[in-house]
Amino acid sequence: MEMTDSMAVSVTALDAQRQRLNVISSNLANAQSTHTPGGGPYKRRDVVFQSTPVASPFQKAFRQVSTGPGAHALDGVKVLRVQEDRRPGQVIYDPRHPDADKKGFVKMPNINVMEEMVNMMGASRSYEANVQAINATRTMWNKALEIGR
Numbered sequence: 001m002e003m004t005d006s007m008a009v010s011v012t013a014l015d016a017q018r019q020r021l022n023v024i025s026s027n028l029a030n031a032q033s034t035h036t037p038g039g040g041p042y043k044r045r046d047v048v049f050q051s052t053p054v055a056s057p058f059q060k061a062f063r064q065v066s067t068g069p070g071a072h073a074l075d076g077v078k079v080l081r082v083q084e085d086r087r088p089g090q091v092i093y094d095p096r097h098p099d100a101d102k103k104g105f106v107k108m109p110n111i112n113v114m115e116e117m118v119n120m121m122g123a124s125r126s127y128e129a130n131v132q133a134i135n136a137t138r139t140m141w142n143k144a145l146e147i148g149r
Helices: 001-030 057-067 112-148
Strands: 046-054 076-083 091-093 104-106
Touching: 001 046, 001 076, 001 112
Parallel strands: none
Antiparallel strands: 046 076, 091 104
């Protein structure tokens, strides 16, 4: 594995976690939004990831030939899509709420603030781990340059 490959894996993960943090932030900001332009309460969104190659097809083929069959190609990660969570939200009784129906019930977003905070901490920790991996790779590059002098 080349050092640039490890850097590329971490960079793809940084971008994916940044997008995940943005989606989580949007969920938290809309945790009480009972009316959207499309009508109805805000729907929680979630990020779906997919592995993505960081090497060119030639590099992958060369690596498999040089290391033998069954060699694992190095993959990064990307956001495949952002999808709405289909879980239903709570229905509360608040006849004074502007979005209450005729019986006084309000459909709330399907967002659990505690769950979103846990997701935010996980995404943040993943982001930090990838920053540390990039810094470790940079340190290895510097040491290799020092040895080469």
